[in-house]
Amino acid sequence: MHAYRLHTDYTLKCQCCAVSQRFVFTSKSDVIVCGYCKPHYGGTPAKLAQQQREHAALYLNRLTQASKQRNADQVKHRAELEHLERIIAQKEAIIRQLEIELGDVHISIRKGEFNEAVMSWLIDERLTQAGKESDAALRRRESQERRVAEGTTNQGASIHQLPQH
Ligand SMILES: [Zn+2]
Ligand SMILES: [Zn+2]
Numbered sequence: 001m002h003a004y005r006l007h008t009d010y011t012l013k014c015q016c017c018a019v020s021q022r023f024v025f026t027s028k029s030d031v032i033v034c035g036y037c038k039p040h041y042g043g044t045p046a047k048l049a050q051q052q053r054e055h056a057a058l059y060l061n062r063l064t065q066a067s068k069q070r071n072a073d074q075v076k077h078r079a080e081l082e083h084l085e086r087i088i089a090q091k092e093a094i095i096r097q098l099e100i101e102l103g104d105v106h107i108s109i110r111k112g113e114f115n116e117a118v119m120s121w122l123i124d125e126r127l128t129q130a131g132k133e134s135d136a137a138l139r140r141r142e143s144q145e146r147r148v149a150e151g152t153t154n155q156g157a158s159i160h161q162l163p164q165h
Contacts, residue, residue, distance in 0.1 A: 001028055016041045017055050019062070077148045084141040091134035098127050 002025065004010055010023045016037035023032060033041045036058060040051040102123045 002030065002032060016051065017058055019058070074148065077144055081141060081144045081148065084137050084144060087137040088134060088141065091130050091137060094130045095127065095134065098123060098130060102127070 004012075004023070004025050006025050006027070008024065010025075011020055012023045012032055013020050014034040014037055015032045017034065019034065021034055023034075031041070036054070037051075040047050040054050102120075105120070105123060
């Protein structure tokens with residue numbers, strides 16, 4: 001007997017394999033056991049051996065799926081990280097270039113070749129802009145690195161969540 005409403009969608013843990021899944025009850029006497037487990041659910045010694053084998057296969061399959069998904073996520077995060085590294089390197093190169101230009105401008109100003117205020121302002125604007133873009137890319141890289149690190153430390157978590165039989 002169960003206390004759930006009939007003909008209603010529920011996400012519940014199978015009482016046999018403990019994997020969460022969708023259940024729709026058609027009778028009050030339905031057991032909360034998934035379709036995969038029904039054939040081995042019972043409790044006779046022969047069924048218990050079958051249950052152990054089939055649960056092992058089920059968990060292994062789920063672990064493989066989870067690990068594939070995690071690897072795919074990691075590859076995506078790494079690609080994004082490399083993209084951000086390239087942006088940062090480009091911006092840093094621009095900043096270095098502008099600093100050289102700024103030095104040249106100061107020399108020209110001393111020689112009386114340029115209007116000091118206008119040239120300084122122009123270079124400052126470009127430096128500020130490149131600095132802002134570089135900062136934004138750095139921040140995105142940090143959060144991306146965090147995501148990659150979290151993905152790594154989470155490895156194996158699903159093993160601990162498996163129920164004991
Ligand atoms: Zn099950
Ligand atoms: Zn089972």
